[in-house]
Amino acid sequence: xxxxxxxxxxxxxxxxxxxxxxxxxxxxxxxxxxxxxxxxxxxxxxxxxxxxxxxxxxxxxxxxxxxxxxxxxxxxxxxxxxxxxxxxxxxxxxxxxxxxxxxxxxxxxxxxxxxxxxxxxxxxxxxxxxxxxxxxxxxxxxxxxxxxxxxxxxxxxxxxxxxxxxxxxxxxxxxxxxxxxxxxxxxxxxxxxxxxxxxxxxxxxxxxxxxxxxxxxxxxxxxxxxxxxxxxxxxxxxxxxxxxxxxxxxxxxxxxxxxxxxxxxxxxxxxxxxxxxxxxxxxxxxxxxxxxxxxxxxxxxxxxxxxxxxxxxxxxxxxxxxxxxxx
Ligand code: XMP
Numbered sequence: 001x002x003x004x005x006x007x008x009x010x011x012x013x014x015x016x017x018x019x020x021x022x023x024x025x026x027x028x029x030x031x032x033x034x035x036x037x038x039x040x041x042x043x044x045x046x047x048x049x050x051x052x053x054x055x056x057x058x059x060x061x062x063x064x065x066x067x068x069x070x071x072x073x074x075x076x077x078x079x080x081x082x083x084x085x086x087x088x089x090x091x092x093x094x095x096x097x098x099x100x101x102x103x104x105x106x107x108x109x110x111x112x113x114x115x116x117x118x119x120x121x122x123x124x125x126x127x128x129x130x131x132x133x134x135x136x137x138x139x140x141x142x143x144x145x146x147x148x149x150x151x152x153x154x155x156x157x158x159x160x161x162x163x164x165x166x167x168x169x170x171x172x173x174x175x176x177x178x179x180x181x182x183x184x185x186x187x188x189x190x191x192x193x194x195x196x197x198x199x200x201x202x203x204x205x206x207x208x209x210x211x212x213x214x215x216x217x218x219x220x221x222x223x224x225x226x227x228x229x230x231x232x233x234x235x236x237x238x239x240x241x242x243x244x245x246x247x248x249x250x251x252x253x254x255x256x257x258x259x260x261x262x263x264x265x266x267x268x269x270x271x272x273x274x275x276x277x278x279x280x281x282x283x284x285x286x287x288x289x290x291x292x293x294x295x296x297x298x299x300x301x302x303x304x305x306x307x308x309x310x311x312x313x314x315x316x317x318x319x320x321x322x323x324x325x326x327x
Pocket of ligand 1: 117324325
C-alpha cells in the first residue's frame with residue numbers, strides 16, 4: 001500500500017478562504033472519483049466523520065448514505081444532534097440505528113476495560129455490516145481518516161477506534177478527503193461547510209464512549225446517572241467559558257456506592273468523578289485549575305439533580321500517573 005505523505009508545499013488551512021479553496025478542490029475530486037455511484041459512511045457525530053459527511057453531501061448529495069449507529073454510550077443529546085444537523089438541516093440520506101439494547105446486553109457483567117472496548121468495537125462493525133448489507137449498490141466507503149491517524153498507524157500506537165473497516169463488505173474504493181489534514185484544519189473546513197460549533201469544536205471523545213466512563217460492569221441506571229452528570233458538567237463549562245479553554249473534561253462514575261444522607265435518612269449513592277485535563281498530544285496531561293465557585297456549582301447541581309449520585313470529587317491526578325480516562 002502506498003504511504004501517504006503530506007507535501008511540504010501544502011499550505012496550512014488556517015482561514016475560511018483557504019478552507020473554501022480546499023472544499024472546492026475536494027468536491028471536484030470526489031465527483032470525478034465517484035461519478036453517479038453511491039458512497040457509505042459511518043457517521044459517529046465526531047468532528048472528523050461529521051466534516052467528511054458535510055463535504056460529501058456538498059459534493060454528491062444523496063449519493064452519500066450515512067449510517068449513524070447509536071451504541072447507547074453516547075453523551076446526552078449527541079445522536080439527536082446528528083439527526084437534527086444532518087437529516088433536518090442538510091437533508092442527508094441518513095440511516096439511524098438505535099442499537100442501544102444490543103450493545104448493553106452484550107456488556108452485561110463485563111467489567112474488564114479492554115474486554116469492554118473489544119466488545120463495543122466488534123459489535124459496532126457487526127451492526128454497520130448488517131446495515132450496509134441491507135443497502136444495495138454501494139460502491140465506495142468514506143472514512144474520516146486524518147493525517148495524524150496515518151502517522152500513528154505507521155506503528156507508533158495501535159488504533160483503538162470504534163468504526164474499523166467492515167471486512168465482509170466489498171467496496172470498489174475508499175473516499176478519504178481529510179487524509180492530509182491536521183485536526184485544527186479539519187475544524188476550519190467544518191466551519192466553512194457551515195457545521196455548528198457544537199460539532200466542529202467539540203472535545204475528543206473516546207470511540208467506546210461512556211462505556212469506558214461507567215467504570216466496571218455497566219448498568220443502565222448508573223449509565224443514566226453518568227450521562228446526566230456529564231451533561232451538567234458540559235453545560236456549566238460552556239456557561240463559564242471553560243469549554244473553550246480545556247482540552248478534555250468529563251465525568252466518570254465508579255462501580256461503588258458510599259454512604260450518604262438525604263432528608264435525614266441514610267442514602268447510599270454513586271460518586272461522580274470530575275476530570276478536566278490539558279494536553280498537547282494526550283501522551284501526558286496536566287490538570288485545569290477550576291475556580292472553586294465553578295466546582296461548587298457543578299457539585300451542587302449534580303447532587304441535587306441526578307438521581308443516584310450522592311458525592312462529587314475532582315480528580316487532581318496528572319498523566320502520568322493517571323491516564324486521561326479511568327479505564
Ligand atoms: P488515555 O486514557 O489513554 O487517553 O490517557 C488518551 C486519549 O485517548 C482517548 N481514548 C480513546 N479514544 N478509543 C478512542 O477512540 C478508546 O478506546 C480510547 N481510550 C482513550 C481519551 O479520551 C483521551 O483523549
